Amino acid sequence: MYRSALALMLVAALTGCSPKYDWRDYRSKDAPYSILFPGKPASQTRSVTLATLPLEMTMTAVEIDGVVFAVGSARLPDGADAMHALQAMQSALLKNIGATLRSNKDSSTGLQAMLEFEADGSQQGQPARLIGKLVARDQRIYQVIILGRAQNLAAEQIDTYLSSFKLN
Template structure:
């Protein structure tokens, strides 16, 4: 499993950072979802390993005030692999910031499986926080995350962002 998450690598590549929120409606061209980003997003696709499963993940992210808002999407060969894949995504992200999970909820019905997690950790001596929503539907998997310095994360912004994520 990659030591550094795709979200963190993408954030490092983003050059513009503004403390102002500039909400933008984003509709993915390669996966059926829409979301509001608080800044101009950038996208990158690369192959990643989720435990024993290799997938091509497209990560679209915006960074505002040191906080990353990202959606990762990928397709697994078999829908039955989805729940394990989203668990692996969650585990990788939590471990990347050396975090402890403070809240973890999961649900499943006939259509999809979801995980919601909140974790706190530290990176380079700074308190970090991760809020994530993970979805497995059919052969598609998604991670919708907010991650950054705990002191810079605004709860209203998190709620707006996560609440705007819709599968088409």
């Protein structure tokens, strides 16, 4: 009886620990970056216009329980203003979900421009939170975002995802 109860508790404990987030290292084939995604991502490239700049943007994303983890990357034309492109990218992201900024920080260094922000808006009629890191280095821009309902966003997953983004 004791062994059966112990075995049952062990099975229950192990099934309770099955990870919702299956973190895996992703290295882009299109741009020099790597990141940890919480599942197997899919990629798509499409033409976009960003502040009158025509770009080919590759989006790589995965959705876990209604939370989207995505990285977008594009090459800027020669002479394009990187910070202006990041600001236009942020404006487009905010507009897409009718968001207002909760926080906005310019974390630029000598080598790269970077904006970090949080915003609240709505997606498919539901309240949504957008957390983003926008980076420009050399002639490339990147958007690293998490989008989902605020109650579905765990600080540990946010930190793991955003801090894992590395430019090669």
